[in-house]
Amino acid sequence: GQTLLFKGNCKTASRINLWAHLGINVVGTGVLASSNFFMQALVAPTRFEIDKAHASGKWLEIGVPSIGNIRRISCWSVFLWFLFSFSSVPLHLIFNGCILESKASNGFTLIMASESFLDGAQYKIPWVSSALVRSNNDDAQLNTTISDIYRSVSDDSNQAWERIPFDKCFRRYNNLNQLLTEYRHLIVVVSNGTLTTGWTRRRVMSNITLTDMFLGWDGPDDRDVINSLWWAKQYYRSGTKFSNDNGYLYTTFVTDEITSEKGGLDMNTLDPVSGEISMRDIYYRPAYQTMKVQYCLSERFQAPCRLTISNPLLLVVCIMCIFKTLLCILGLDSWATAAQGRFQPVDNSRGCYRLVHRETRSRDQGNVYAQSIGPDRNQDARSICVDQLLSKDSTVASVRQAQNLRWSTKTHLDIISFADYLLPNCSRRHVCASNKGGSRFGHDPSNKALNMNGLEDISFVGKTMLANTPQLILSICYMAYxxxxxxxxxxxxxxxxxxxxxxxxxTSPQGQQRSTYRLQLPYRWSIPLVLVSVLLHWTYSNCIYVTNYEIYNPEYPYDMKSSSETLQYSALAVLVALVLSIAVALSPLFLVCMRLPGKLPIGASNSAVISAACHCVPQPPISAAPNKIGVSVQAMEDEDANLQALASQPLRWGDISTVFEGESGIGHLAFGTKDQCVEEPVEGKLYS
Incomplete structure (x- = not known):
């Protein structure tokens, strides 16, 4: 079922549809960003999971959406992560299809008559040029339609009729690739150059023709009856050149050969330049073998375009949103449980104070830093030369290479997926229907229709999912981006x-600590990314779309004759989307060209690197007593308290040898406070 949102002017309906889809994509992007946040939080490892990974010589990623963590996090978190992922698929495939624009096209009746027809002169069916001598049952509906037109044009108070020259009339009504949305019936005033209130068959047709027509006819003889109606026919406009299975012809009113309908006495050809109508000389008298169009009267009439909501699709969207809400509640409950005891999650790469609490009780527990990113496994694991650490470390190069590979993969995925899906479908002649109309941005009737094999057999839901497949691909690219x-x-x-x-x-600041960003990134980055996502989703929704065409009957009472759903694409929207996609895919190049400040080794999301950097040295309390060899000794509880106090203060990474270095001359690199006088690493010096 469908619910009506709007019915009226087609241009207004198109504008509402354009902005409605923008609103849909704003909401969709919000849902995507929310899912992305929860999915990132779900793959954030807990303290226990990090300890377990480090014990086995592995490391996890912290503060980033890492699929690699799935192998080492809890099954419940993995289960929720997959539910978040798969519940997004229906939203991306059908959300844009919830609002459907139905484009209406008026059928019209073409009447060729004398000028006196406009002033109320008599007319009858069959018309003057018809081969029939009496009206048949098929003409009953046409007679009713002409009577309605006759009353309308004879009413002086009716301002719906517009007088236009023939060339404008021809362009308006004879374009098969254009829907007739603002006009309906057409009256063409014709003449053979003489003033007349109408014609009679005896004056128009040859004697032989009349004899054949009335041979054996014993009914009323209308050969001398004045008739202001020369010719009439009805037409449909669907925006494409075709005739459907029901036999309703979608044709022009220009013919290259005599029409076989109604005995074959209709007009032969109409010159689109001069407006001359050439009749067959064997049927008509010389004075009427050539008729000329004087001018036209066009009826202004707005086709009733509609905007509707697909209730089944909207129901699916609502169910998925409710399901995602429940998943969010489960995710929050999971975090609340994890916050109790050892399962507290480390969901931000800058939250290394949680690592400090357990992993930095003593600098003698093992040099994780040197073991993790040291340039040579055979080198002394307790020391590393700083020039090797900062400039020649092969592992750091591997990190750079991995990040470049990740960016390259994202770029190619964005461009190739878009081009592979859209461009071939819009470039092959056997896929796209021929269309002379120019492409426009949005759901415009002049855009071309996809003419893929078997497309007619696909249901509305199937067409909607097919049209929105790029939305799903774009969402995957957005998450990677x-x-x-x-x-x-x-x-x-x-x-x-x-x-x-x-x-x-x-995540949970204490002391002077700062809170994590609400949108995972600084607002100056996250807000533009969200806006770009909205823009891309909106543009993609105008590339390929489902549209419904409603063809209205040219006969009174002008009800809907047929309705068809089809897939169309906008070449202009495809071009805009391609340019935007390439620009967005290449934008990380500007960040790649930026030089990272300072000398801290790369590894902001690497739990092992963070752990090593957090092997800081807490300042002993004043009450701490030195042992026999001069080293201060303090209780484990005091050390934990000092470490937590240290983590709540502003920190800097660097050389803290002033509080650590002994007779060995080997320094120590870690986070330290202002009281510890942290200095920059010295080139060539050994550090643990």
């Missing part, structure tokens, strides 16, 4: 810790 920017901007913020003192950015 968002993850790419999250990683790159995380590296930028991570690197700034080696320049100055900055407080940690965490």
């Amino acid at each position: 968002n993850g790419l920017f999250t990683r790159m901007l995380a590296e930028v913020e991570w690197s700034k810790y080696s320049i100055n003192y900055r407080s940690l950015r965490v």
